[in-house]
Amino acid sequence: MxxxxxxxxxxxxxxxxxxxxxxxxxxxxxxxxxxxxxxxxxxxxxxxxxxxxxxxxxxxxxxxxxxxxxxxxxxxxxxxxxxxxxxxxxxxxxxxxxxxxxxxxxxxxxxxxxxxxxxxxxxxxxxxxxxxxxxxxxxxxxxxxxxxxxxxxxxxxxxxxxxxxxxxxxxxxxxxxxxWLKRLRTGMICPHCYEKVRYPAYDCPRTTCRRRHTDIRPGRYGIWRRRCACGQRMPTLLMLMGRQSRLQAYCTHAHCGKPMNTDAGHMPEVVVPLIGGRAAGKTQLMAAMLLALENSAANGGPALRLADDDSAGGYQVLREVLRMRGHTLGTQKALPRAHSFTLGAGRTERLVHLFDTAGERFVDRDETDALRYARAARTFVFVLDPMAVEEFWTRLEPAPDSLLDRTLASTVHPEEVFGRSVQAVAAMGAPVRQSRLAVAISKTDLLAEHGLCPDPSGDSGAARAWILDKLGLYSLVQAMELDFQEVRYFCTAAVADESAQVDPSISRFVEWCLRR
Structure with a gap:
C-alpha cells in the first residue's frame, strides 16, 4: 500500500x-x-x-x-x-x-x-x-x-x-x-633668403625634442593646441603666442630653413633696401639710422628693440665705429642678412628690415638676384656718393683740395647703380611706380670740413638743386622722379659724437623713411 x-x-x-x-x-x-x-x-x-x-x-x-x-x-x-x-x-x-x-x-x-x-x-x-x-x-x-x-x-x-x-x-x-590686417597677406619675409613665407615652421619648445613642425595652424593635428610626438603642447595660432611664449620661427623654403625673427607674423613688416655703389656709405648710413632711432627711444620716441642676436651684434660694432668717427668695412659680397628691429608699441609696432647689399651686386647683372627682398619694399633708399661723380671734382667752387681723400669715393657712377638696380627690382615685380624713394647724399660731413657741403637745412628742394647744379646729374634726377611716385632728397652725415648723438640730418631722414 x-x-x-x-x-x-x-x-x-x-x-x-x-x-x-x-x-x-x-x-x-x-x-x-x-x-x-x-x-x-x-x-x-x-x-x-x-x-x-x-x-x-x-x-x-x-x-x-x-x-x-x-x-x-x-x-x-x-x-x-x-x-x-x-x-x-x-x-x-x-x-x-x-x-x-x-x-x-x-x-x-x-x-x-x-x-x-x-x-x-x-x-x-x-x-x-x-x-x-x-x-x-x-x-x-x-x-x-x-x-x-x-x-x-x-x-x-x-x-x-x-x-x-x-x-x-x-x-x-x-x-x-x-x-591681412598686419599687411602680411602674401607672407613674412625671410631675412636670409628674402623669400615670402606664408606661415613659418616652428620647433618643439622642449629642449630635449626640437622636432620641427611645418604647419601648426588649427586642423588635423590640433585645434587650440598641437601635441608634439614627445607630448609637449604648442599653440596653433600666432595670436595665441604672447611675447614671452613666442616660438622660434623658421623659413619653410627647402633651400633655406634658417631661423626667422621671433616677431615674424606678430606685427606688420617694413622692408627698406639701401641701394648704392661700393663704398657709397650705405653701411654707415644704416648704422646712423639705428643710432638715431635708439636716441629717439631714449628721449620718449617710439620704442626700439633689435629683433635678433645677429642684428644686435652687428649694430654694436657699427655703433662704436660711428662713435670713433671711423670708416666701416665694405659689405661682403655674400648675400646679406637683414638688420631687423621692432619699432613702436601696441598697434603701432612694426618689424623693420634694413637691407645693406654689397655694391658689386648692383652693377653685376648676374648678381641682381640679391635684390629679391625689394619686392616687399615700398620705400627705397638710394645712397648717392657725390665723390663718385667726376663733375664733383671739376665743377664745384671752391674746387676740392688735395686734403679730400679721393680713395673714399665710390668706384661706380650713381647713374649706373640706379639704372641697373631699379631695372632689376622692377623685373622682379616690385611696384616701383607706387613706391617712395629717399635720396641720401652721403658723406656730407667730409664735404663740410672742406666748405663743399650743400645746404644742411634739410630742405629737399635745396638738396635736389645741388645735385643738378653742382653734380650735373640731370638725367639721374629725371629718371628717379619718373620711376618713383615720390622722391625726397636729403643731405646726410652718418657720424656720431662722443655721446653717441647723431647728426640732426639723420633724424629727419629716418622719420621720413619710416613714416607710416
Whole structure:
C-alpha cells in the first residue's frame, strides 16, 4: 500500500509542481532575458570605457596609433581620425563580446541543466527548457539597442567632428584675417633668403625634442593646441603666442630653413633696401639710422628693440665705429642678412628690415638676384656718393683740395647703380611706380670740413638743386622722379659724437623713411 501511494502521490506532486512552475515560468523567462540584456549592455559600457579611456591592449583590435608613423611628428586631433578609429574598434569588440556572451550563456545552461546538473534532471530540465527561450529572447531584444548605441555614438562623433572642423576653419580664417590686417597677406619675409613665407615652421619648445613642425595652424593635428610626438603642447595660432611664449620661427623654403625673427607674423613688416655703389656709405648710413632711432627711444620716441642676436651684434660694432668717427668695412659680397628691429608699441609696432647689399651686386647683372627682398619694399633708399661723380671734382667752387681723400669715393657712377638696380627690382615685380624713394647724399660731413657741403637745412628742394647744379646729374634726377611716385632728397652725415648723438640730418631722414 505504501509503495502504491509513493508511485501515485510522487508523480501527482511532481505534476502539481510543474503546473505551479508553468505559472511562474514566464516571469523566470522575462527576468533571465532581462538579465542577459543588462549583461550585454553592461559589457558594451565596459568596452566603451576601455576603448575610449583605458586604451589597454585588451581593448584594441588594430595596431596602436603612433605619431612617428606619420610625416608630421604630432598627435592627430581626436576628431580627425582617432575618434572614428575608436568607434570601429568598439563595434568590432562589441560584436565579439555579444557572440561570446550569448554563446557562454547557452553553454552554461546546457552544462548546468542538462549534461552535468548539480541535482536531479527532473528539476533542472524544466528550468533549462525555460532558460533557452529566455536567452534567445534576450539575445534578440538587445540587438536593436546594440545597434542604436553605436549609431548614437557615430551621430555624436560626426557632430563633434563637424564642429571641430568648423572651429578649425574659423580659427584659420581669423588668423589669416589678422595677417591681412598686419599687411602680411602674401607672407613674412625671410631675412636670409628674402623669400615670402606664408606661415613659418616652428620647433618643439622642449629642449630635449626640437622636432620641427611645418604647419601648426588649427586642423588635423590640433585645434587650440598641437601635441608634439614627445607630448609637449604648442599653440596653433600666432595670436595665441604672447611675447614671452613666442616660438622660434623658421623659413619653410627647402633651400633655406634658417631661423626667422621671433616677431615674424606678430606685427606688420617694413622692408627698406639701401641701394648704392661700393663704398657709397650705405653701411654707415644704416648704422646712423639705428643710432638715431635708439636716441629717439631714449628721449620718449617710439620704442626700439633689435629683433635678433645677429642684428644686435652687428649694430654694436657699427655703433662704436660711428662713435670713433671711423670708416666701416665694405659689405661682403655674400648675400646679406637683414638688420631687423621692432619699432613702436601696441598697434603701432612694426618689424623693420634694413637691407645693406654689397655694391658689386648692383652693377653685376648676374648678381641682381640679391635684390629679391625689394619686392616687399615700398620705400627705397638710394645712397648717392657725390665723390663718385667726376663733375664733383671739376665743377664745384671752391674746387676740392688735395686734403679730400679721393680713395673714399665710390668706384661706380650713381647713374649706373640706379639704372641697373631699379631695372632689376622692377623685373622682379616690385611696384616701383607706387613706391617712395629717399635720396641720401652721403658723406656730407667730409664735404663740410672742406666748405663743399650743400645746404644742411634739410630742405629737399635745396638738396635736389645741388645735385643738378653742382653734380650735373640731370638725367639721374629725371629718371628717379619718373620711376618713383615720390622722391625726397636729403643731405646726410652718418657720424656720431662722443655721446653717441647723431647728426640732426639723420633724424629727419629716418622719420621720413619710416613714416607710416
Amino acid at each position: 505504501a509503495a502504491i501511494l509513493i508511485f501515485v502521490l510522487v508523480p501527482l506532486f511532481y505534476l502539481a509542481g510543474l503546473a505551479a512552475y508553468l505559472v511562474v515560468a514566464p516571469v523566470v523567462l522575462a527576468l533571465r532575458a532581462l538579465a542577459l540584456v543588462m549583461e550585454l549592455l553592461w559589457g558594451y559600457l565596459q568596452l566603451m570605457i576601455g576603448v575610449l579611456f583605458r586604451r589597454t591592449a585588451e581593448f584594441r583590435t588594430m595596431a596602436p596609433y603612433r605619431p612617428q608613423d606619420e610625416q608630421v611628428p604630432a598627435h592627430r586631433n581626436y576628431f580627425y581620425g582617432p575618434g572614428s578609429r575608436d568607434l570601429r574598434q568598439l563595434v568590432t569588440l562589441a560584436r565579439r563580446s555579444y557572440a561570446r556572451t550569448v554563446g557562454d550563456s547557452f553553454r552554461a545552461v546546457t552544462t548546468g541543466q542538462f549534461t552535468a546538473p548539480p541535482r536531479s534532471r527532473a528539476f533542472t530540465v524544466p528550468y533549462g527548457l525555460t532558460l533557452y527561450p529566455a536567452l534567445a529572447l534576450g539575445a534578440v531584444l538587445v540587438v536593436p539597442l546594440l545597434l542604436v548605441l553605436p549609431a548614437l555614438h557615430a551621430l555624436v562623433l560626426g557632430l563633434l567632428c563637424a564642429g571641430a572642423r568648423l572651429i578649425a576653419t574659423t580659427l584659420r580664417a581669423a588668423d589669416r584675417a589678422l595677417l
